Amino acid sequence: MSTDAALDQPLYAHQSLRTAIGQLGMDDARDCAYADFVRERSHALLRSAFLLTGDQHLAEDLVQEALARTHRAWSRLEKPSNAEAYARKVMYHAQVSLWRRPKVAESLPGDDLERHGGSTDDPAEAAVRRITLQRALLSLSPKQRAVIVLRYFEDHTEVEAAQMLGVSVSTVKTQCGRALDRLRTLVPDLRVLADVHEAGR
Amino acid sequence: MTGPDPDPLRAELRELADSVAATDLYERSLARSRRLGRREAAVGTAAAVVALALLGSGLWQLPRSGPQPVAPVAGAPPAPSAPAPAVSQRMNSSATTKPVTPPRASRPDRPRPAGSTSTPRSTSIADLPGHIFYADTGDDGRLVRLTPGDQPETVLSKPYATVGVSPDGTRVAYVADGSLMVTDxxxxxxxxxxxGTASAAQAPAWSPDGTRLLIDATEPGVLDVATGALTPLPSGLDGQHFRWSGDGSTLVYATAGCGLGVAETNAQTGTPVPDSGDPAGRAACRPVSVDATGDLVTVHLAPGTSDPAGATDSAAAPADAVLDTVTGDIVDLPVSGRIIGAVFDPAGNLLVRSVKDGKRRLSLFAPDFTLLLRAREPAALEGLSLVAYTR
Structure with a gap:
């Protein structure tokens, strides 16, 4: 495969070829790997960060901080696949301990209708539901919110969530139970969640 | 165990997450990374100058120039052979003329537990001096103080991310919503x-004299509590969970990949603690408290991991072992049952919390591992985590 041909291949094929032929120095290779990581994974990180912060700009700041610290640590990562786990751990720790709890969303239902991307047939109804959940999430403590996102958005087990947050499994269970209780109270559509927090994996 | 699958919540969360707009964060994150790098480079030099100046002036040890506090155990003061006062005096006398000599290499005869047949000098919890602090992790970390002879009392009920109790037990530093708070x-x-305090990897750690706090601002640094001045740690001390030795001479900290490091407080870099290998494959991922001189550290043992962020795991879990910082060996404590907490006080006395057959016990060892006290823990503290033992 020629270099020109490689340029038509997916990004990872580029990277492999470039690395294999040794045309780039270690720093360049590292920068390329980091760039690939950011461009492939930052939106996934942003989605979690948005649930954690409830705000586009706060989410961007949170992910930016996590990415920057991942970049600082890049040479210590044993393999690039560790990068996302590292970034997520930084992000969750920063969210729980550093980022101030944002105020409950001040926008009213309907303000964000044009941004809605849900799957319902009724955009207005979906937007109201989304904003109701957003407000309910923001009424939780940062730790409770982090537990909910880890358990029910990222589908981590209680043990994994505890490791990610650096807390005990019992804390995850307790915080999750309280968070679900509150969500059930604030979000009518979620009342079917009766006792779901007891279904720990 | 099974139960109803919370699909409605999962679906709603996915839908809400769809609201976020895609953004290219590559350049922004690189710019932030460069700022962090410049800060690390700048503060390394500044911290070296400050540390040398403090050491040269003797100010570092000034608050401890008076009589050493003695743990008032009834009928059983710490043994005279305890290493802490001797080292502390040696540091005071040498601080104005030469760098601190690493204390560990010159003391091959460090005291260690004699065996499992120790008889405590007291079996009454009322004889335990000082205060013990516990956290109720199931209640946003509510901090409880046990003063033996009295009922446990809640001293901090506000939610917090991490907490540190001052060596004299009179103040608590904690992080809540990104701010470092101090309360009596x-x-x-x-x-x-x-x-602006990122604390998950660094609970506020009080200096032995109670005037400074080692915190994680943007990077780890030492905060003068009275003035609010923050002196970042040298960038060569790349770690988390920094803890001070009781004499203020040494920092013990967690390194990436579940290791420990030791550094003199005026050093630019640290020395890794050897990994001697735990038979159960566990690693000392996080120091909890350090003895008087930096020889021994209580640690939380966790499954070994290659995860580079592994050192931040289980930040709230209590220590369950004591480790020699010179050899990396786990010190075999003469305690029956399972250890569920272990903390040094600044004088080097070691309080061990253990459970056997459902009964929880507290054991207090002097710095030479004389068993001063072993007693049942009050029932009201069941389910709480041992945080600190103070004067």
């Missing part, structure tokens, strides 16, 4: 000591 355990309104 006797009551009073919390005061903000610093804004």
């Amino acid at each position: 355990t006797g009551g009073g309104e919390p005061q903000q000591a610093y804004a």
Whole structure:
């Protein structure tokens, strides 16, 4: 495969070829790997960060901080696949301990209708539901919110969530139970969640 | 165990997450990374100058130039052979003329537990001196103080991310919503000591004299509580969970990949603690408390991991072992049952919390591992985590 041909291949094929032929120095290779990581994974990180912060700009700041610290640590990562786990751990720790709890969303239902991307047939109804959940999430403590996102958005087990947050499994269970209780109270559509927090994996 | 699958919540969360707009964060994150790098480079030099100046002036040890506090155990003061006062005096006398000599290499005869047949000098919890602090992790970390002879009392009920109790037990530093707060355990309104504190990898660690706090601002640094001045740690000390030795001479900290490091407080870099290998494959991922001189550290043992962020795991879990910082060996404590907490006080006395057959016990060892006390723990503290033992 020629270099020109490689340029038509997916990004990872580029990277492999470039690395294999040794045309780039270690720093360049590292920068390329980091760039690939950011461009492939930052939106996934942003989605979690948005649930954690409830705000586009706060989410961007949170992910930016996590990415920057991942970049600082890049040479210590044993393999690039560790990068996302590292970034997520930084992000969750920063969210729980550093980022101030944002105020409950001040926008009213309907303000964000044009941004809605849900799957319902009724955009207005979906937007109201989304904003109701957003407000309910923001009424939780940062730790409770982090537990909910880890358990029910990222589908981590209680043990994994505890490791990610650096807390005990019992804390995850307790915080999750309280968070679900509150969500059930604030979000009518979620009342079917009766006792779901007891279904720990 | 199974139960209803919370699909409605999962679906709603996915839908809400769809609201976020895609953004290219590559350049922004690189710019932030460069700022962090410049800060690390700049503060390394500044911290070296400050550390040398402090050491040269003797100010570092000034608050401890008076009589050493003695743990008032009834009928059983710490043994005279305890290493802490001797080392502390040696540091005072040498601080004005030469760098501190690493204390560990010159003391091959460090005291260690004699065996499992020790008889405690007291079996009454009322004889335990000082205060013990516990956290109720199931209640946002509510901090409880046990003063033997009295009922446990809640001294901090506000939610916090991490907490540190001052060596004299009179103050608590904690991080809540990104701010470092300090409050008296006797009551009073919390005061903000610093804004913008990332604490998950660094609980506020009080200096032995109680005037400074080692915190994680943007990077780990030492905060003068009275003035609010923050002196970042040298960039060569790349770690988390920094803890001070009781004489202020040594920092023990967690390194990436579940290791420990030791550094003199005036050093630019640290020395890794050897990994001697735990038979169960566990690693000392996080120091909890350090003895008087930096020889021994209580640690939380966790499954070994290659995860580079592994050192931040289980940040709230209590220590369950004591480790020799010179050899990396786990010290075999003469305690029956399972250890569920272990903390040094600044004088090097070691309080061990253990459970056997459902019964929880507290054991207090002097720095030479004389068993001073072993007693049942009050029932009200069941389910709480041992945080600190103070004067």
